[in-house]
Amino acid sequence: MWFATIFRRKPATTEPPLFDEAFLRRLERLSLQAQRTLRGTPIVGQHPSRQQMPATIFNDHRPYVHGDDPRYLDWHAYARQEHLLVRLGEIEQEVAVSVIVDTSRSMVTGEPARLRLALRLAGAIGYLALAHGDQVTVMTGAQATPVFGPARGKALAVSLFRNLRAIEPEGHTDLAQAAQQVAQRRPQGGLALLISDLLTPAPIETLAQRLAAPRWQVMVLHLLSQAEIEPNLHGPLELVDSETGERLALDLDDETHAAYRAAAQAWRAAITQRCASHGMAYAPVMVDWPLERQIIPFLRLRRFLG
Template sequence: MIEPTFLDELARFDPSVQRRVDAVRQGEQRSTEVGEGLTFSDHRKYTPGDDTRLVDWRVYARTEELYVKQYEAERNLTVHVLLDASTSMDFGGDRTVSATPHKFESAAKLGLGFAALAAAERNAFRFALLGETFERIDRNRSTQGEVLRLIEQLNETDPDGETDFRTACEDYAATIDSKSLVLVASDFLDDPAEIEAGLAALQRNDLTLAHVLAPDERDPPARGDTIFRDPEADTTLRTYFGANVERRYRDRLQSHIDEIEAVGDRLGARHVAVDSGADFFDTFGEVWVE
């Protein structure tokens, strides 16, 4: 259960989104207006009907051709939270017990923290669940009241089904119309090639990957004859979980984590390994602060 009181502790963090993403221009849509709040972007050839005030006469003096200046309208930065809601995220403990480490809730709290700090700076935020595609669950109201409503909705959300990671990310990326800060919170238990293809669609934004795993995934408590269940495929596997199998499991898990980190490196994204059993605010500091 996510308790709203955790939001009070976020005051310890600098809420300035722009400080984290100072390389990201606030807004990408072209504008032909002249005035304050605009950033020079590029030139294009003059066409009849263009505002002559935008003609760059210095360029004309050099080239004897008319070019107009193009500008980008400066807007508040938008924070996008993409939260994996597949069945594999429903792992780690009893959600009715607040002290129990649970993957979905840990990931949700990270996203809610991003949304709350965005609202504190009067930046916009969007919040979506990833499944076969994406589902926007915010109401386009970037306020602290909306964050509280999202807490209630997420407490009632049961992670279910499989995530088509590539399709969900590509579909969502098509809705982003300006460079933004994007947090993807997931266990990334999918083919790394599919994950990379999905994240590539979000690449032009400031992208952070919160790679969430539960303590029992990193260090399975199973020993001896054990039945493992795949919650998404709803299949089981019976095996003897001895020292050799445990070692191979740990090696494969670490290899997968390393692969996702390498995907992040190739795409210029920040990858942060998140242990759902660790102190939340220590973890949030690692994810939020660049």
């Protein structure tokens, strides 16, 4: 798609840390909005489940049967009714969180570069999952093995951030390979998050084929640049595809700009519709939005975070 290739890669610089400790402490107050239909490991995590079992958090009663754990007997109910009843409640479960980061060369375009924001988003979501007892795996389409995980435990956040900062842009992202690896590594399903500019062929259909509901809850973060939506380019120029090197000569007059804006708007509308039709949560994120002041509140509004 030519409207994504008009920006050139910025010179490499020494990147600062992804986050500071104060931000991480504030981040821990939030949680990922995992659906109750997901199948996780009981008791480990902090996401509600549809399963009911003897629990200290009251939800309902059932009669006591031989072999029930006496810790869950409701002695107050016994004093009133002289019947042994077991307290039931929603058990908490860990959910497998799989993050797929697009590392294609088009991700180093934008101002600031998309890849930097993608790594920060992957780090924030991964840290949030680790802090709440979930299993985390980070994949890219550039390799068949995970960049991080599968792992759980807040103590591994340092390793997560280190591995994310080591990621380099590749020629293209094989989204089909990444999604297939996620599905194979976790056949019982989980929560999958794609962070991408969505310039790979049929990205939404690829996810839907390999990470189908109800076993999988899929979230899509679409990283966009203002210059991509409204390019500030005029006159004769040559566009160079950042991934294939293909060249296209154009004369960008008012008519060409209007056609471009219409095509870009139709492309974004089609992505929104495809995500909705496949039951995927979708959030378009501008790369120049501040992470804590604007992106995180926006993700809470879109119910990615709670």
